Amino acid sequence: MITLPLDWELYIEKHTAPLPEILDEIERQTYLKTTYPQMLSGKIQAGLLHFLIKLSRPQKVLEIGTFTGYATIAMASALNEKAEIDTVENNEMMAEIARNFIEKSPWHNRITLHPADAVDFLKQTRNKYDFVFLDADKENYPVYFELIKPLLNPGALWVTDNVLWSGKVLNPTDKQTEGIAVFNRRITEDNTLENYLLPVRDGLMLAIKK
Template identity: 40%
Template sequence: MSFFEEISPEMDRYLENHASSEPDILKRLRKETFQKTTQPHMISGFLQGRLLAIISKMLQPKNILEVGTFTGYATLCLTEGLAKEGKITTIDVNEELAYLPKKYFQESEFSAQIDFQLKDAKDFLKETDEIFDLVFIDADKENYPEYFHLIKSRVKSGAVILFDNVLWYGKVLEENSKQKSTQKIQELNDLVAKDEDFENLILPLRDGINLIRKK
């Protein structure tokens, strides 16, 4: 099967039925995302969410950064592995939708560990002196290369960075694409693969996740 062929509903159900169960709070958030937003496909979803949770639990990070909150589904998945005194900073610019992640963050058992900021992530990264153990980026694709450049100095050895949507519905295979978002995702993938300070693998889960580890 091509990575870009749609997985059959039967296979999708099989994968979900043979993965660890989704916490109830995430089930409710996923349902409300589909009810209340115009682009619910932007949510990380069940399988990707379980991947984020498992990676977070493996690392037990003290400091997580998420760029692109949307409704907060991925945020809550990432909190599952937080160290006892750890925190996650999640950043978005969508003020109109902010009520939805805030609602579920307040309800979460990790509410005191979630710092939700409405601001430009590039500004945040230029201003902060924090060092992160785990970074998840699912935001404006045209800034992916800049995010990588800004984050490089903000992660320590052994830290993990994840970029979402790096296969871009197969458009990364296009040569001389005129679409800027496609060009920038191609640029990111090239940058990461050539950077000797990192090791990486693109996982063909959903629309592709670039899994990157700082050496």
């Protein structure tokens, strides 16, 4: 994780278009109710996702790893009226927290929460996507690479979180880090995708489907 000094973070937030207020409440509840609240995207990363959605104007968005719905709502609030998000979460407790926030939000009609294992979901879905945010179990990143690729429309933007994994990708010694390192290699070598590793937070891999 690239940690910025707190005053830099506050300056960035102050000089970035504000995100919906409900995200502050989700952040509070995530810190009160979950064991690993740092999994939440946070304002700077969620602001970037929101901005990328505005820029790329997708009709169909897929998020793998909903957690408490923070990035889901940040992305949904940037969508055009008829666009939609599928978000997939396999932890029942997290899905319940996310569902409550999604239902309370003005964007609930745009969001479908799938309480399912992401691998099962990706194998059975018939949807194609214009924007994907991958942010789930790191060991499975190579599996997600193979399953997500055929679901991308031409021109789709695919964002993957934690691709630097606090720098551990330089020398992988465990299964999670190995999963990320294989993913990074495959996405870079794949000539149907053009990618860019953005060193924001814990590393975001951006890729465009040619």
